[in-house]
Amino acid sequence: MENGIYEELIDSLIRSQIDSLKKDRYFIKEESVDPDNASRVLARYLARAIHTALGLITGDDVLAKRVELANRVIELRIRTRVILTNILLSPKRICLLRFFDRENTVHANLDEWVKTITPSTRLSQSELFTGSNIGLSLESELKREILSADRVDFLVSFIKWHGIRIFARQLEEFTARKDSKLRIITTSYMGATDPRAIKYLSELPNTEVKVSYNNNSERLHAKAYLFYRNSGFDTGYIGSSNLSKSAMTTGLEWNLKVTTREIPHIIEKFRKTFETYWADSEFETYVHDRDCNRLAEALRRGAVQGFSPTNEMPIFDIRPYPFQDEILERLKAEREIHGRFRNLVVAATGTGKTVISAFDFKRFRLENPNARLLFVAHRKEILEQSRAKFAGVLRDQNFGQCWYDGMVPNRYDQLFASVQTLNNNLDQLNFAKDFYDFIIVDEVHHIAAASYRPILDCFEPNILLGLTATPERMDNVDILPDFCDAIAAEIRLPEAMNRKLLCPFQYFGITDSVDLTGVTWSGGKYRSSELTALYLDNDTRVGEIVVNQESILMT
Numbered sequence: 001m002e003n004g005i006y007e008e009l010i011d012s013l014i015r016s017q018i019d020s021l022k023k024d025r026y027f028i029k030e031e032s033v034d035p036d037n038a039s040r041v042l043a044r045y046l047a048r049a050i051h052t053a054l055g056l057i058t059g060d061d062v063l064a065k066r067v068e069l070a071n072r073v074i075e076l077r078i079r080t081r082v083i084l085t086n087i088l089l090s091p092k093r094i095c096l097l098r099f100f101d102r103e104n105t106v107h108a109n110l111d112e113w114v115k116t117i118t119p120s121t122r123l124s125q126s127e128l129f130t131g132s133n134i135g136l137s138l139e140s141e142l143k144r145e146i147l148s149a150d151r152v153d154f155l156v157s158f159i160k161w162h163g164i165r166i167f168a169r170q171l172e173e174f175t176a177r178k179d180s181k182l183r184i185i186t187t188s189y190m191g192a193t194d195p196r197a198i199k200y201l202s203e204l205p206n207t208e209v210k211v212s213y214n215n216n217s218e219r220l221h222a223k224a225y226l227f228y229r230n231s232g233f234d235t236g237y238i239g240s241s242n243l244s245k246s247a248m249t250t251g252l253e254w255n256l257k258v259t260t261r262e263i264p265h266i267i268e269k270f271r272k273t274f275e276t277y278w279a280d281s282e283f284e285t286y287v288h289d290r291d292c293n294r295l296a297e298a299l300r301r302g303a304v305q306g307f308s309p310t311n312e313m314p315i316f317d318i319r320p321y322p323f324q325d326e327i328l329e330r331l332k333a334e335r336e337i338h339g340r341f342r343n344l345v346v347a348a349t350g351t352g353k354t355v356i357s358a359f360d361f362k363r364f365r366l367e368n369p370n371a372r373l374l375f376v377a378h379r380k381e382i383l384e385q386s387r388a389k390f391a392g393v394l395r396d397q398n399f400g401q402c403w404y405d406g407m408v409p410n411r412y413d414q415l416f417a418s419v420q421t422l423n424n425n426l427d428q429l430n431f432a433k434d435f436y437d438f439i440i441v442d443e444v445h446h447i448a449a450a451s452y453r454p455i456l457d458c459f460e461p462n463i464l465l466g467l468t469a470t471p472e473r474m475d476n477v478d479i480l481p482d483f484c485d486a487i488a489a490e491i492r493l494p495e496a497m498n499r500k501l502l503c504p505f506q507y508f509g510i511t512d513s514v515d516l517t518g519v520t521w522s523g524g525k526y527r528s529s530e531l532t533a534l535y536l537d538n539d540t541r542v543g544e545i546v547v548n549q550e551s552i553l554m555t
Helices: 011-021 034-054 064-076 110-118 138-150 162-175 195-202 264-279 288-307 322-336 353-367 379-396 421-430 444-448 455-460 493-498 528-536 539-553
Strands: 026-032 095-101 127-129 151-156 181-187 207-212 223-227 235-239 257-258 340-348 373-377 400-401 412-416 438-441 464-470 489-491
Touching: 011 528, 026 110, 034 400, 110 138, 127 489, 138 162, 138 223, 138 235, 151 264, 162 181, 162 195, 181 195, 181 264, 195 207, 223 264, 235 264, 257 264, 322 340, 322 353, 322 489, 340 353, 353 379, 353 438, 353 464, 353 539, 373 379, 373 421, 379 400, 379 412, 412 421, 444 464
Parallel strands: 151 181, 181 207, 340 464, 340 489, 373 412, 373 438, 400 412, 438 464
Antiparallel strands: 026 095, 127 257, 151 223, 223 235, 235 257
């Protein structure tokens, strides 16, 4: 018997092998079969036993004899001359098996170690992973598969550093074994692969990485993982997850686990197809010192080919996400039910505040085709990006003009203006208070500043829409009075993360050995000149920062 984890019923042959072994040398773990699963386990065992029996029938008129045996099985009366005593089960003990040689093992507690490496979905049962937080995660299961395998094959279209580092400890432990083998096939398509991830993998022991540098066609778009075991219990995962952090953790990816005991022909086709790709000259062995520049260039070309400018007119209509639809409905209720037309939207950064405002204006313009828009922000980058988003949502590439330092519009009816420029020109604008029908103020928590007040006092639009992620100001100035003392709609950071709209935070704290007890404290703060000298002239602290950064990067 080979070292490894099994899900094997103990038949007479296995029992005799176990009984002949020196018990102090081998770790053997037997578990009773769950009564609820006994029917499925026994049925699968009987299927294999009958398959073996049918295969042993030879001689003349083989088909008739095999049909006769099948009929006898159906009648629950197996009466054949074929001797199959080695596969008879003990009526007293129907068990599962773990088998490891204790000699030269590095694990002090084999029982606990085996528990940590045994997949929770077992080795003989197929399973579907749907990416939800309910039940087992693909990430945790693949970690166990890696640790319990003897050989591993990955077939993925791209690999991200934050994806591969999830499995760094397991891969390093696996590839450190003398007889292990890790093979990976990937591509440079769309420039999505991280060179750092390829470098890391290629430098692992007992590992070979092959890369396709072809960017002229998609070629490989597969995502599959195969785990070979000397015990014969091979498992494979086929689905939608590349080696990226989101695909392995929070993404709504679907992946099907298949096993040799349930669907052996799928595992075999997986193996043969992988071997075909491995032998294909399209996929070339990656050696970092030799191929790093070639990979970087292929990734650059792939990224350029996959690039789509942000202001390119979309081919199809843009539709709001469900959570954005909810906010739009709340805005509609505020105006139609509560009669409030000065509305504040609080939305976490990354949830698309500007896009929400564009859809809100689009709906308003359907009822008011000649509506005039003023979009106010404090930075030109925000203005340029916002105008492009409005143009995309409204499907009008000519919509709006920007007005900030160095850029002057020739029309004012669809205006994206900076606070500073607008303030400097208010006296020269001969506009009535109701000139603008719809005014949007981005980063509206700045509204308490003196630079914003003249703008708000100058206009009285039908709708005033304020956008911010952080309405609470450090100086405790309340901005709600400008918006009917109410937040019209909101999606805060925790909710956005829970809905998987944003990635979770990851914080790193580093040790700082600087002693501030000797620094002068004056006027509620440390003297800046002394802090500068203490921090910038401190070679020890600089060294600590460098060491900590390297440690964080490898985390």
